[in-house]
Amino acid sequence: MRVTLHVWRQAGPVALGKFVRYDVSDVSADMSFLEMLDVLNQQLIGRREEPIAFDHDCREGICGACGMVINGRPHGPQRATTTCQLHLRSFPDGAELWIEPWRARAFPVLKDLVVDRSAFDRVIQAGGFISVRTGSAPEANSVAVAKQDADLAMDAAACIGCGACVAACPNASALLFVAAKVSHLGLLPQGQPERASRVVNMVTQMDAEGFGACTNHGECMAACPKEISIDFIARLNRDYVKAAVRGKAHAAQGNGGAA
Amino acid sequence: MTMELRSNSPGGPLAEKWERHRAELRLVNPANKRKHHVIVVGTGLAGASAAASLAELGYTVSCFCFQDSPRRAHSIAAQGGINAAKNYQNDGDSVFRLFYDTIKGGDFRSREANVYRLAEISARIIDQCVAQGVPFAREYGGLLANRSFGGVQVSRTFYARGQTGQQLLLGAYQALCRQIGAGQVRMYPRTEMLDVVVVDGQARGIITRNLVDGKISAHVADAVVLATGGYSNVYYLSTNAKGCNVTAIWRAHKRGAALANPCFTQIHPTCIPPTGHHQAKLTLMSESLRNDGRIWVPLRKGDARAPGDIPETERDYYLERRYPSYGNLVPRDLASRRAKEVCDEGRGVGPGGHGVYLDFRDAIARLGEAAIADRYGNLFQMYQRITAESPYRAPMRIYPAPHYTMGGLWVDYNLMSTIPGLHVIGEANFSDHGANRLGASALMQGLADGYFILPYTIGDYLAQANLPKLDATHPAVRQTGAQVADRARKLLEVNGRRSVDTFHRELGRLMWDRCGMSRNAAGLKDAIQKICVLREEFWDDVYVGGRGADLNEALEQAGRVSDFLEFAELMCRDALERDESCGCHFREEYQTPEGEARRDDERFGHVAAWEFTGVGKTPLLHTEPLQFEAVHPSQRSYT
Ligand SMILES: Cc1cc2nc3c(=O)[nH]c(=O)nc-3n(C[C@H](O)[C@H](O)[C@H](O)COP(=O)(O)OP(=O)(O)OC[C@H]3O[C@@H](n4cnc5c(N)ncnc54)[C@H](O)[C@@H]3O)c2cc1C
Ligand code: SF4
Ligand code: FES
Numbered sequence: 001m002r003v004t005l006h007v008w009r010q011a012g013p014v015a016l017g018k019f020v021r022y023d024v025s026d027v028s029a030d031m032s033f034l035e036m037l038d039v040l041n042q043q044l045i046g047r048r049e050e051p052i053a054f055d056h057d058c059r060e061g062i063c064g065a066c067g068m069v070i071n072g073r074p075h076g077p078q079r080a081t082t083t084c085q086l087h088l089r090s091f092p093d094g095a096e097l098w099i100e101p102w103r104a105r106a107f108p109v110l111k112d113l114v115v116d117r118s119a120f121d122r123v124i125q126a127g128g129f130i131s132v133r134t135g136s137a138p139e140a141n142s143v144a145v146a147k148q149d150a151d152l153a154m155d156a157a158a159c160i161g162c163g164a165c166v167a168a169c170p171n172a173s174a175l176l177f178v179a180a181k182v183s184h185l186g187l188l189p190q191g192q193p194e195r196a197s198r199v200v201n202m203v204t205q206m207d208a209e210g211f212g213a214c215t216n217h218g219e220c221m222a223a224c225p226k227e228i229s230i231d232f233i234a235r236l237n238r239d240y241v242k243a244a245v246r247g248k249a250h251a252a253q254g255n256g257g258a259a
Numbered sequence: 260m261t262m263e264l265r266s267n268s269p270g271g272p273l274a275e276k277w278e279r280h281r282a283e284l285r286l287v288n289p290a291n292k293r294k295h296h297v298i299v300v301g302t303g304l305a306g307a308s309a310a311a312s313l314a315e316l317g318y319t320v321s322c323f324c325f326q327d328s329p330r331r332a333h334s335i336a337a338q339g340g341i342n343a344a345k346n347y348q349n350d351g352d353s354v355f356r357l358f359y360d361t362i363k364g365g366d367f368r369s370r371e372a373n374v375y376r377l378a379e380i381s382a383r384i385i386d387q388c389v390a391q392g393v394p395f396a397r398e399y400g401g402l403l404a405n406r407s408f409g410g411v412q413v414s415r416t417f418y419a420r421g422q423t424g425q426q427l428l429l430g431a432y433q434a435l436c437r438q439i440g441a442g443q444v445r446m447y448p449r450t451e452m453l454d455v456v457v458v459d460g461q462a463r464g465i466i467t468r469n470l471v472d473g474k475i476s477a478h479v480a481d482a483v484v485l486a487t488g489g490y491s492n493v494y495y496l497s498t499n500a501k502g503c504n505v506t507a508i509w510r511a512h513k514r515g516a517a518l519a520n521p522c523f524t525q526i527h528p529t530c531i532p533p534t535g536h537h538q539a540k541l542t543l544m545s546e547s548l549r550n551d552g553r554i555w556v557p558l559r560k561g562d563a564r565a566p567g568d569i570p571e572t573e574r575d576y577y578l579e580r581r582y583p584s585y586g587n588l589v590p591r592d593l594a595s596r597r598a599k600e601v602c603d604e605g606r607g608v609g610p611g612g613h614g615v616y617l618d619f620r621d622a623i624a625r626l627g628e629a630a631i632a633d634r635y636g637n638l639f640q641m642y643q644r645i646t647a648e649s650p651y652r653a654p655m656r657i658y659p660a661p662h663y664t665m666g667g668l669w670v671d672y673n674l675m676s677t678i679p680g681l682h683v684i685g686e687a688n689f690s691d692h693g694a695n696r697l698g699a700s701a702l703m704q705g706l707a708d709g710y711f712i713l714p715y716t717i718g719d720y721l722a723q724a725n726l727p728k729l730d731a732t733h734p735a736v737r738q739t740g741a742q743v744a745d746r747a748r749k750l751l752e753v754n755g756r757r758s759v760d761t762f763h764r765e766l767g768r769l770m771w772d773r774c775g776m777s778r779n780a781a782g783l784k785d786a787i788q789k790i791c792v793l794r795e796e797f798w799d800d801v802y803v804g805g806r807g808a809d810l811n812e813a814l815e816q817a818g819r820v821s822d823f824l825e826f827a828e829l830m831c832r833d834a835l836e837r838d839e840s841c842g843c844h845f846r847e848e849y850q851t852p853e854g855e856a857r858r859d860d861e862r863f864g865h866v867a868a869w870e871f872t873g874v875g876k877t878p879l880l881h882t883e884p885l886q887f888e889a890v891h892p893s894q895r896s897y898t
Pocket of ligand 2: 158160163165177220223224227228
């Protein structure tokens with residue numbers, strides 16, 4: 001099959017970008033989307049043009065490195081699928097595809113389709129953990145955890161930190177990502193002692209990074225390759241309000257979490 | 260230069276070695292820890308757990324990875340599980356049994372003391388991870404669940420759906436993040452280490468390239484820890500993430516660190532077969548699937564019927580037939596070899612006959628679709644996405660693929676290489692898996708090294724090492740930095756006609772054919788010659804393009820492929836030197852009449868550790884004899 005691509009090319013963080021058209025023939029329906037870009041890049045190298053820069057690593061839908069907006073949809077048209085797991089059989093022969101990087105103030109473009117998502121790391125650094133010193137843990141089975149709680153925690157923990165939720169949101173809110181971590185840890189007995197401070201600190205950092213507020217569009221869940229549920233956002237909001245009532249929210253000025 | 264391989268394995272009874280050793284290790288005064296700067300390269304299970312634990316102890320830590328976030332290290336992709344001798348199932352597991360299974364699974368080519376320590380520590384890893392909030396699978400009563408993995412007869416594998424590596428890594432990543440937030444760790448993502456700085460025989464720093472702007476920098480420290488993962492990508496096609504490489508350990512090897520058993524590479528039996536020449540990587544289907552899936556091929560050659568149309572009597576469940584007591588759960592090396600064999604006989608299925616069936620029909624009939632979905636849902640989904648076929652309806656097609664590398668930098672019992680101050684943990688070292696790793700043991704080893712071994716042993720080194728003050732202006736640091744910059748410039752200057760990728764693919768094909776699932780002397784000799792020719796051609800004709808001072812993936816790749824081209828030669832030499840078959844190293848000349856590996860303990864009951872002497876020069880072989888006190892090496896039997 002063949003495809004026509006319009007790819008966002010941008011030489012660096014401050015350079016102006018533009019769409020460049022490429023016709024790629026000789027691709028097969030069994031190829032992954034990134035393998036198709038590999039083929040194009042090999043052709044570009046053959047013509048001594050610069051290959052398209054994009055992030056990728058595992059190519060199994062788990063590391064969260066890949067991600068581009070394809071015809072207006074983060075990770076493309078297939079439900080619950082990362083860009084690297086998307087296959088060309090999802091597109092008709094001769095398809096015309098517009099490919100762009102995540103667009104969000106908190107995710108500046110570094111080059112072509114590569115963006116800087118380190119804001120996510122800083123949100124986790126602000127509180128997305130359970131403080132447990134190596135070696136101080138009690139026997140693993142000393143605390144039972146109801147299977148449904150463990151399963152729900154796992155549903156939330158499945159987030160791969162790709163950023164598609166931010167790219168999909170009209171406000172570029174990161175609330176689904178933050179809610180996934182707050183819920184994962186908040187659902188487990190081990191996460192209780194820091195539950196209130198965690199949600200406040202993470203939401204505060206999220207606001208400081210320049211992510212927008214959540215106004216309940218639900219686009220995030222539709223784009224999320226791991227189908228993280230917006231129910232977790234409701235859970236975060238409850239935790240946030242509770243923490244605020246208990247007076248732990250004094251430092252948090254932003255309202256991204258409580259909207 | 261003379262190289263000494265002192266294992267520093269402590270004396271005394273096996274079960275007391277680690278305890279005694281710990282009591283004898285020197286300690287660093289708490290007030291002095293802050294003054295010691297430790298570099299950790301890598302943020303996989305090994306690196307992240309080490310960096311976090313060292314920072315908790317009070318050391319000043321710098322940590323590096325090439326991905327945009329430490330959370331994306333390749334460990335994230337591990338699916339099936341992590342072993343621990345908890346004996347929660349009351350099925351007779353114990354520290355000794357886990358130790359024994361691991362030694363035997365490795366075909367008696369690993370160090371007893373190390374493996375015993377690993378088994379001993381395993382239980383604490385689970386405690387640590389649960390406390391961090393790792394959402395392991397649980398039973399209805401709320402306690403932890405287990406599953407079985409290959410090569411063992413007890414159920415000791417802990418798991419988090421099919422995403423165990425992800426959840427364990429996120430636990431370690433979060434611990435690391437806590438320390439970054441607290442200012443104890445300085446994190447350098449998108450930064451590639453390109454050399455080790457050795458000053459007066461001690462590892463005192465690294466040279467890195469910033470992958471966004473191309474800037475080359477020196478970082479000095481009191482000790483360096485490499486946790487840079489495995490080198491399966493020498494085969495080009497493997498189950499590893501695209502960025503996995505040999506660069507860090509190879510460059511350390513060139514600076515004097517011995518490299519051990521490089522030919523011990525594991526080919527995993529259950530991967531999705533390739534579909535065409537565009538293939539960029541291969542996808543693993545977790546070994547845990549062999550718990551419920553049955554492996555078979557048609558009895559008759561060239562049987563083109565759909566699997567559902569082949570009656571029971573015309574199927575060959577060849578693993579169950581040959582290994583009645585282990586059945587589909589034989590170790591990986593055997594499962595892979597037998598799959599290759601039936602395909603070579605012309606009984607393979609799917610395009611090109613490169614595949615065997617992994618069938619869930621009986622398990623679904625027995626347990627119901629919902630129970631199978633609960634155990635393997637995400638794996639089935641992944642399979643379906645890639646192949647457009649549903650494993651609920653038709654059997655999976657699978658084929659072996661390169662997956663894990665048991666070889667790596669040689670380390671002593673303290674996880675220190677032959678360069679004082681250079682420690683190596685996780686898949687990057689050679690330590691615990693001998694000639695074949697059992698499933699769910701890599702995650703265990705990475706976390707044992709990072710959480711519970713290195714934090715103690717590195718203190719012993721720092722407490723006694725003489726570490727003169729050093730900064731980046733030291734001539735040795737500047738010289739190493741200049742050499743790194745020079746290599747990058749040279750790669751750009753070749754300006755030839757072939758892309759980096761074509762060289763990598765060609766090398767991979769050659770290694771798969773000659774140094775893959777089975778090897779022979781003639782093939783290995785031929786490969787060594789061809790690698791040398793290919794390497795010359797690379798430096799004559801590669802085209803990289805772009806600039807050094809920019810985000811330039813082709814340049815990153817070029818550096819890694821240039822290292823693979825040097826390393827591959829050593830791998831073949833090691834395979835050629837080892838005139839025996841053991842574990843994953845199958846030399847066609849050395850097999851039993853049944854086609855099983857024939858070891859030669861007399862001549863090869865040792866670790867082969869190689870010393871670098873120059874590119875294209877014959878390396879020097881050193882051996883560390885393996886002594887067995889607690890177990891008796893026997894012909895492995897899984898029948
Ligand atoms: C698909 C798959 C499934 C698996 N499933 C299981 C399983 O179920 N159970 C099990 O026990 N094992 C499993 N394994 C094996 C296991 O995942 C790995 O052996 C283990 O995770 C390796 O961890 P590590 O910390 O040593 O290295 P990695 O996780 O590979 O991390 C390497 C780190 O080093 C960094 N790095 C590398 N080179 C450089 C450089 N030059 N400069 C800077 N940074 C560098 C990387 O950025 C990364 O952070 C699986 C492996 C694969 C491929
Ligand atoms: S919530 Fe979903 S879309 Fe957002 S970062 Fe996590 S996996 Fe990606
Ligand atoms: S490359 Fe890892 S999720 Fe796509």
